[in-house]
Amino acid sequence: MRRYDPEAIARYYRYRPWKVIWRVVTIIWYFANFIWGLKWDEWTNQVEKNRQKRASRLQYILTNLGPTYIKVGQALSTRPDLIRKDFLEELVKLQDSLPPFDTAIAYRIIETELNLRIEEIFAEISPAPIAAASLGQVYRAYLHSGEEVAVKVQRPNLKPLLSLDLYLMRWGAKLLGPWLPLNLGHDLGLIVDEFGSKLFEEVDYLNEGRNAEKFAANFSNNSNVKVPAIYWRYSTNRVLTLEWIHGYKLTDNHALKAASININSIIETGVTSGLQQLLEFGFFHADPHPGNLFAMSDGRMAYIDFGMMDQLEETTKENLVDAVVHLINKDYLELAEEFVKLGFLTPETDILPIVPALEAVLGDILGQSVRDFNFKTITDRFSELMYEYPFRVPAKFALIIRSLVTQEGLALSIDPNFKIVDVAYPYVARRLLTGESPQLRRRLIEVLFKGGKFQWHRLENLIAIARSDNNFDLLPTAELGLRYLLSEEGAFLRQKLLLALTEDDKLHTEEVRRLWNLVKEDIQPNRLFTAALGALADFSREGAAALLPLVATLSVSGDPNSREMR
Structure with missing residues (x-):
């Protein structure tokens, strides 16, 4: 399938139970032990003592269950309306890092997808992957025309595994959703479907290439932002060939200083380009983790990996700016009404009791402590409201929150004294x-x-x-x-x-x-x-x-x- 279709997936696996049973046993084994541990803590009054241990165990389980569950953990790390704070802190540590699969298999995938032998495509290609992630791995190569390129190869049998996991998640959501003490605001199955749609978009490398070109067009007049060119002749749904980026990881302070890169300029470019994506273009990079952003020796900042992107509608952008204006003006009743328009509150919600809570949480954001403002503080404060009031985080804003918090964290790792308001x-x-x-x-x-x-x-x-x-x-x-x-x-x-x-x-x-x-x-x-x-x-x-x-x-x-x- 090119796009996520939950009904088609359900029809396929409904009549193939032998494909489902072993995966179900594995998943149940992991989570049954995890739930038993949580219950044991309750029965023995050790909840507080073992909070960190259980949160770490959840991270371990999601990592070992593979690509789908690593992505689940990353998605949940931006959902304070679904996950308690101590679990959130562990889930944000999840990295898209898995052992690479065999290079011989990767070469076969390239040859099958491009219908050419490796030596016909590349003058030279690295014998091992330069980087491996949950969904694919990257090789460094040279085309016969001389261009240095990155070749991104998808893991074998990835879509069948993702489809099976999404089928089981959706089935479990329908079965267990009514019994879970979660403040969702809507059907848990819809959250699974939102996640599935984005995941299928991310594993379509042609879609990623189109995203990269759209992103590049938006920043065509910004000389500080670099986007790699796509080589469409050597790209398919499962193989993506793009310009190789020579740069330094933003978390490698030693390399940045050795290259005489202006750190403050790089930070400013990152924050400003992030704001432009949200407030001007409405098309934003939703996964700006350290492996996807590089500082170049000429002072530019390069974005890579455009699999996880999203588009804000014009009305959403306007409502977002309205919310900022109401926050500046400290008009909390109007701010609550904007939360309804943005989808954080359902239309039938009585917002009057929420207004004092918003004032208590946000009242000092633009006051004397304005220079201490940061997005992480806001998400932590909102997570406290999620269980008292019927807030929910719409899918698009979950991605926005992830993007903003990640970029802020990157800036702080480069400069501990960084203030985003500056x-x-x-x-x-x-x-x-x-x-x-x-x-x-x-x-x-x-x-x-x-x-x-x-x-x-x-x-x-x-x-x-x-x-x-x-x-x-x-x-x-x-x-x-x-x-x-x-x-x-x-x-x-x-x-x-x-x-x-x-x-x-x-x-x-x-x-x-x-x-x-x-x-x-x-x-x-x-x-x-x-x-x-x-x-x-x-x-x-x-x-x-x-x-x-x-x-x-x-x-x-x-x-x-x-x-x-x-």
Whole structure:
């Protein structure tokens, strides 16, 4: 099968019980012993004493049951709504690392898939795999045309094993789901199906190649991100040939320093490109573990392994940005409503009792401890809410959480003093201030206004945060802002700004002066004149009339002898 089809798999194995029995016995043996251990701890009051031991045992079981169960463990490691915290900490340690299979078998797979002899395909190929994972292994080779390539070969009989395991998991989910004390929010069988769909996508190497090219197209204008080229002539569903990447593992600090690679630049590229995937493109790499990211000697960061990807719909991206805006504004009722739209809460959930809990958990995220913010802390805090309130983690957000936590962990392994807000905040502030889409401009207005009043300190904070990024240029942003104010779309904001400048029966010249002092070092007269000309290119008489009150206010704020007018 090219795609996961649970009904077709069920039909196949329903009439072939001999293929099922031995696997069932093996799985039952492992998990019966594990459950017996948990019960024994309860009966002998040793639960706390043996917590770590049982969590480690679960990791051991999943590893020994093979590729499907290793992937299960990795998937569960992002699901605090399903697994208790101590188990989560062990499951995140699971690695895609298994002993390699025989090279002679790998060569036969290559020859069968490509219908050519090894010596006809490659001028040279490594006699042993360079790396082995749960689903396949990689060889280093040279084509006859001279290109150095990585040849990814799928493990033999992989799909039959995955299909059998998924069939048994689905059967077990249907049978045992109602008896398990899990806060799912929906049928456990659907979670198995979500997992199965992604797993089948991951073992389709042609799909992975298409993902790589789409990812490369998204970053075509970003010289800091490298994606290997795909050699389609030598690729099939089970063999993928791609450009060899010369790089250093991000966890190898010694090699990074020896190569004189700017570590801070690599971290910034990783975090910024991760945010771009989520907030701009909606197409993101869901498995950015240390083996899939490399620092190159020229300062670029390379992504490899595009089997596990996902796409966010435009409405999901907008709802995600809305949730961030509500978090910034500390509007927890609206934030709870966004959680319903995003699928973290079901539509019939009574959100009023949840609002105080959200405030308690998230209240200090953007407060004085903002520099201590990290995604791991957020997931840990949310895991505490999962058992008290009917939260669930939608499949897409399970992948997003995994991606963000993994990237943050990588950054911390390179620089223990790394603070994600130092990179993420300037990026988000810059995106809001430039407002290149109507949706982002609307979000900016929502950030700047609360209760109908203009929040001067929020604009100051956004500008200050954006300026902390050395790549941020204020003048183009100012030009975009002026264009927007003079446009038909900006009529609402013009009216709001006039009200803000004159609210409480006074001209808020002090606030304007603070903003001027914040930006005046970046305002060079010649560049300011050029930016103004650009913004005023299509300036109309009606636009001038609309802008006069604003100009008058700015003139007053620039007079050092001015006083607030009542």
